[in-house]
Amino acid sequence: MSIGAPKWEGTDDYIASSDLARIVNVAVLLGRPLLIKGEPGTGKTLLASSIARGLNMELITWHVKSTTKAKDGLYVYDTVQRLYDSRFQDKDVSDIKQYIHLGPLGRSFAAPARAVLLIDEIDKADVEFPNDLLHELDAMTFDIPETGETIAAAQRPVVIITSNSEKELPDAFLRRSVFHYIEFPTEDLMSKIVQVHFPNLGAHMLQSAMNAFYRLRGVEGLRKKPSTSELIDWIGALMASGISPDSLDEEIPMLGVLLKREQDVGVAIRRLAASGKPRQGGLQR
Amino acid sequence: MSAVAPLLFGELFFGLRREGLKIGLAEWLGLMDALKRGAVAHTLDDFYYVARALLVKSEAHFDTFDQVFAAVFGGQALSQDAVKALLDWLENPIVPQLTPEMIAQLEKLPLEQLRRMFEERLQEQKKRHDGGNRWVGTGGTSPFGHGGQNPAGVRVGGSGGGRSAIQIATAREFRKYRHDQVLDTRAISVALKKLRRLSRRHADLELDVDESIDQTCRNAGDLTLCFTPPRKNEARVLLLMDTGGSMDPYSHMVERLFSAAHALQHWKKFEAFSFHNCVYEELEPGREDHPDDEGIMTADLLRERPSETFLILVGDAYMAPTELLDPWGAIHYYHHNRTPGIVWLHRLRKRFPRAVWLNPISERGWHGWTIKIIQEVFPMFPLTVDGIDRAVAQLVKSTPEPVRPLSSMYPELREFDHLDDLAL
Known part of the structure; x- marks a missing residue:
């Protein structure tokens, strides 16, 4: 330059x-x-x-x-x-x-x-x-x-x-x-982006949320994968509802914030359950 | 020495063109302009990103760029001398002049040869110290093979902590965006949208409200009404899909094509039917899971659908030759076809001159005997986004190529040529 x-x-x-x-x-x-x-x-x-x-x-x-x-x-x-x-x-x-x-x-x-x-x-x-x-x-x-x-x-x-x-x-x-x-941000870059929006987010919560998010993005067959803006909204919702970071390894609450298509929610619940990993929690939007 | 470095960039440029990217002089000069104006720091990494941004205009071609870039700059391809020449030149680039004749000449050289010429040229210049001005040269040793490892010597300048350009290029992360290998529903719809026949012919004139208001006001308030005929897409599309057993591995590909076409809402009419291995007297409904859909007699289809309908057949064109050429040859035991499949295919092609065949097998695998026969009747394209693109271009051509008479290909089937009119 x-x-x-x-x-x-x-x-x-x-x-x-x-x-x-x-x-x-x-x-x-x-x-x-x-x-x-x-x-x-x-x-x-x-x-x-x-x-x-x-x-x-x-x-x-x-x-x-x-x-x-x-x-x-x-x-x-x-x-x-x-x-x-x-x-x-x-x-x-x-x-x-x-x-x-x-x-x-x-x-x-x-x-x-x-x-x-x-x-x-x-x-x-x-x-x-x-x-x-x-x-x-x-x-x-x-x-x-x-x-x-x-x-x-x-x-x-x-x-x-x-x-x-x-x-x-x-x-x-x-x-x-x-x-x-x-390109879709790597986990590293995404962590920085999240921290810009939530400077007070704890390291544990950040890691758990990122894990859950990338696990969900890895689900095959989603018509619309969740993106950065959905992740930001979701973390905002998690913080507002006071959900503990540990529970994110068990289930993904408020899936409707991350997935905007009814069909995708179904696919995600089925696939995540089939993989023996977390089940889906409440479906409240 | 400085005259050598442009050769490398020339190699990149022609390598990309040879791989089918539409890069012209405008892009090349744009890149040279960027170099001259100091838009590129003197590192190969910087050059990688800037060259990609200026030369490649679709993520579908990033993978091709990566491959060519790695072949030119990567692996063990570059000697220390070449690296030095490159760096010196980036420091103070002199833009080589390219004439169309030179381009035409260079286009014909395979990348490997160009590379060998480049290395020779480099040696020559070292001996003579003349800094010659024949910028087109000579190439070296390595074609596309690259070990994925990047010796420090090539990583000119180094990158600030991240991965080097060569590492990125060899990782080939953009393979997933390639249009000749991956079928992405969204990309299919973009390709299919070009299948249109816009016409103002059949439409009644419509009041153009905005234009009327504008003209009225310009006319000091005297009411001036403006009419325009709306443009309508008159295209009708007929999709016939092979659902025979050998198509099972490709069913997800056909499914994607179908759902993209079905969801498009872009044509005047879209219909889909299916067949097993080859088309005979009767076609089955397009979707097996929709019991309300109905099949159709092929003769009715030929008679009732307008001849300007775009016909797209999808199948592997792979079957026993008897299924295609013999009467009573259908694979289903209870299906008694008096008329051989090839006759039906030929009738379809004659009735709908704008017809293509999409084959899920990649072009390299089109060896089967029946594939060759069907290619005589239908222009065949691979079932990839690129293939669909080419097929659509074929379909919308103003004058479709006529098909040879069946009897000229198969004299023994002459009787069916004659029967054509009767059967319909």
């Missing part, structure tokens, strides 16, 4: 593996979009806000939905407001500028200082969506024909894009991006 460049290494509330930190810094340095994939619950979306905090930049978020169009990210021309205003004549409606609202991408270009732009769940939109953004992400500039303005980024924003691989992304889009796959 070149000297003087600001480096991101995770923040106190976001523990990043060293390879993730490395790739983030490369993307920041090269000014290329960073495409993040990984199992649900591995902190893809939270990454952007941690980068923003770590590098002291503004965070601009764009949550993509199935109906989102690429142009929405650039700007919206509020014709309805303009028509409305024209009836009362208290504003100069010939000044179109006041009816142009920049979208998230536009705002990240126009930001006075370098910003972090999160394009969340890009695969939710139409297959053409990523391609429609190619030019803007490359050149970091676009025109607004209604006003004749050009919005150009003085500093290339740090663009973080997350995908759940629901649709394939076009090659031309991929070629321009830096790619990282967040």
